[in-house]
Amino acid sequence: MTPSAIDKYDFETGVYRPPSEGGSNSLLVRLTRNCPWNRCTFCGMYKAERFQVRPVAEIKKDIDAMAALRDDLAALSGRSGKNGEATRHAAVALIGRHPALNHHPGFAMLYHWLLSGGRTAFLQDANSLIMKTGQLVEVLGYLRRTFPSIVRVTTYARSKTLVQKSLDDLKAIRRAGLDRLHVGLESGDDALLEKIQKGATAEIHVKGGKKALAAGFQLSEYWMPGLGGKAHWQDHARNTARVLSEIDPHYIRSRPFRAWPGTPMAREMAGQTFEMLTPEEQLRELRLTMQDLSVTGRVCFDHAGNSWKNSRGQLLFTHSYEGYQFPEEKQTVLDLIDDGLSVGSR
Ligand code: SF4
Structure with a gap:
């Protein structure tokens, strides 16, 4: 395995998503890290972590990496890669070629998402709407174009941010x-x-x-x-x-x-x-x-x-x-x- 072979699969995955996005096997796409508010006294999700908005180029690179995995799994499954198709045989074969995938934090998530039909996506972490509107629109367009099988995209949002954004x-x-x-x-x-x-x-x-x-x-x-x-x-x-x-x-x-x-x-x-x-x-x-x-x-x-x-x-x-x-x-x-x-x- 050359370093570049596994580099093309590198992407970041956050920890949290609503249960309804797990049971329906959503693709987890990380737009920001942690919570920009982080003060709720009952919540321990991101307490020790600093909030960051990820650069659009970095998020697009993640989406490209996910697409590369989808396409390589589809090729090993002997199918077209555009409809979220994968097989267990293809996953085992790809891991055989790149054993580092065993330790990839997002590979299992992506594989199960493809197996479920690749239909829904969830944007992480705690408040994606805090991104600048133009950047969020750009990321959404890129995600939708790269994964045409997606029929629903969801995210967490704070009420305060909804009030602050224009209609x-x-x-x-x-x-x-x-x-x-x-x-x-x-x-x-x-x-x-x-x-x-x-x-x-x-x-x-x-x-x-x-x-x-x-x-x-x-x-x-x-x-x-x-x-x-x-x-x-x-x-x-x-x-x-x-x-x-x-x-x-x-x-x-x-x-x-x-x-x-x-x-x-x-x-x-x-x-x-x-x-x-x-x-x-x-x-x-x-x-x-x-x-x-x-x-x-x-x-x-x-x-x-x-x-x-x-x-x-x-x-x-x-x-x-x-x-x-x-x-x-x-x-x-x-x-x-x-x-x-x-x-x-x-
Ligand atoms: S806004 Fe949400 S994630 Fe942030 S501290 Fe409050 S409950 Fe936790």
Whole structure:
């Protein structure tokens, strides 16, 4: 193996992506490194890391490297390389030629993505929209041209950044091929948002969410049941339902609060200035949130943290990425919660 043979496959991959982008085997394309905000007191994802926007030329080189792998795998599979095709035989043969691929941080991701049909991509890391609009448009165009099999591109975005970008810029990014935004709402309660240092008020969340929808994006909003603990659960539930109802995104995704070791919130818990809800109390909060929620999108519990059990000892909710359609299935969700609550009262 010559150094140049493996150099052509070099590309960078970040760690984090939403579960719905893993189960659907998304191609992970790293546009920025880490989080430009990095202050949320519950989050430990990028705490020790410095934020960087990667140069467009470097990102394009990554895309070229991914395409080189796709084409070489397709050639070894005896097929055209344009439709994300690969076989296990081709992967084994390519690794045989370039054993260093065994240690390549993105090879397995790319191979599984090709096997799944090469249909979706996720732009990493925490807030790709912070890139200059022209640069983001250029990268999206290059990605779409290089991988015509892609039918959906998604990324994380902050509400504050959505407010700061002009609607015309957001529309240009949408036209260039970014389809869906994953936004961390966490709560709609201003006091709680300030406490956790989200860097966004309820008003900013509403403005950002509505602007994303006006620009034509599919919108996924994530909230954290239990984030207010015993002291703030009712305000957290009511105001989160109010803000989500105002935005009315396509997807609402539940990410129950868990203390991330080393974070300020974990220290609050250790110092007993934050009291976690019990699983039953979490369900009471969830019931209040769902009761007040007036939306037309899908409510999803697509994360292992949604681990409440029903009266038969099974998971209370499906972990499907498509969840429950509201308002049609709102009563179903409320009935499920009541079933879960009945376990605690026995
Ligand atoms: S914006 Fe997201 S990634 Fe950044 S600190 Fe907050 S939760 Fe973590």
